Amino acid sequence: KAGVTQTPRYLIKTRGQQVTLSCSPISGHRSVSWYQQTPGQGLQFLFEYFSETQRNKGNFPGRFSGRQFSNSRSEMNVSTLELGDSALYLCASSLGLAGLSGTDTQYFGPGTRLTVL
Amino acid sequence: QKEVEQNSGPLSVPEGAIASLNCTYSDRGSQSFFWYRQYSGKSPELIMFIYSNGDKEDGRFTAQLNKASQYVSLLIRDSQPSDSATYLCAVKKLSGTYKYIFGTGTRLKVLA
Numbered sequence: 001k002a003g004v005t006q007t008p009r010y011l012i013k014t015r016g017q018q019v020t021l022s023c024s025p026i027s028g029h030r031s032v033s034w035y036q037q038t039p040g041q042g043l044q045f046l047f048e049y050f051s052e053t054q055r056n057k058g059n060f061p062g063r064f065s066g067r068q069f070s071n072s073r074s075e076m077n078v079s080t081l082e083l084g085d086s087a088l089y090l091c092a093s094s095l096g097l098a099g100l101s102g103t104d105t106q107y108f109g110p111g112t113r114l115t116v117l
Numbered sequence: 118q119k120e121v122e123q124n125s126g127p128l129s130v131p132e133g134a135i136a137s138l139n140c141t142y143s144d145r146g147s148q149s150f151f152w153y154r155q156y157s158g159k160s161p162e163l164i165m166f167i168y169s170n171g172d173k174e175d176g177r178f179t180a181q182l183n184k185a186s187q188y189v190s191l192l193i194r195d196s197q198p199s200d201s202a203t204y205l206c207a208v209k210k211l212s213g214t215y216k217y218i219f220g221t222g223t224r225l226k227v228l229a
Contacts (some may be wrong), residue, residue, distance in 0.1 A: 027124060033217070041221075042205075042219060042220070042222060043161075043205065043219040043221075044129035045216060045217065045218070045219075048216070056216050062157075088160075090160055090161070092217075104149075104209075105151065105163055105166055106151070106163075106207075106217060108153075108160040108161045108162070110158060110160050111160045111161070
């Protein structure tokens with residue numbers, strides 16, 4: 001079974017630009033979550049999509065947005081990039097089951113390393 | 118107070134020893150607990166999960182959960198230099214639907 005894939009793996013942008021990152025979940029997984037990871041802050045939750053609907057949202061400004069398609073693939077967009085947006089952006093997929101279920105485990109993709117100059 | 122707390126380390130142990138990694142959480146409604154390993158420059162990979170009080174063993178790894186003390190730990194037996202990595206604790210909690218909260222990780226160094 002193929003794992004979570006993310007494209008592109010590396011991106012260099014300048015301040016003010018916008019960027020779109022893509023994530024393809026494991027086949028059969030309907031939930032896709034996005035995280036930002038920086039050395040100082042660790043893994044910060046951005047948002048989660050399930051069946052094309054945003055189900056959860058972290059504490060990030062509106063410049064960060066996302067969407068999910070009918071095939072569960074997800075995209076994340078960051079507009080008006082700032083230097084502080086430089087980070088590793090990780091996508092994780094899971095079945096999306098609520099409740100007590102250890103089987104609903106998140107699996108991470110390789111990440112997209114974004115550098116903002 | 119952070120929702121999930123881990124000592125950042127580094128925790129240094131000699132090869133062959135038992136490494137003990139600890140994690141505390143603040144929300145008693147937390148349901149499932151996960152341990153991930155992350156090598157430098159790589160993404161987190163799942164080691165194991167636990168959701169019932171007690172111990173759960175998987176090879177050289179044992180997860181321990183104590184919900185009364187809001188404490189989860191990971192023991193690595195016969196530590197190897199290849200175990201040197203950052204270990205992330207994650208808690209799944211019900212919040213509207215549910216969400217995962219990650220600790221900032223403990224850096225483990227296994228000395229050959």
